[in-house]
Amino acid sequence: MTRDPKKLSEMERAIQTIGRIVGDAMPPGVGFVLTLHSTGEAGWSTYITNLKRADTVKAMREMALVIEQNLDAPPGAILRENKQ
16 A cells, blocks of 8 residues: 555544544443545555554454445345446
């Protein structure tokens, strides 16, 4: 992944703003992880969370399994990768 430092810096500022808004809106005991990723050749990714690092990794692994197994899609849903 080739990093674009200018774009990454811009997105880190944006995600910090979004993270404050999300964090302020969540009741106590609710954690969040927000990730941003580029598309195309000049790749970058960043994230923000209000969880401890170990809890963030656990939450992201659990969400990856849900997504990989299509457990987040309602029955009969047309998934993006299946659209023509």
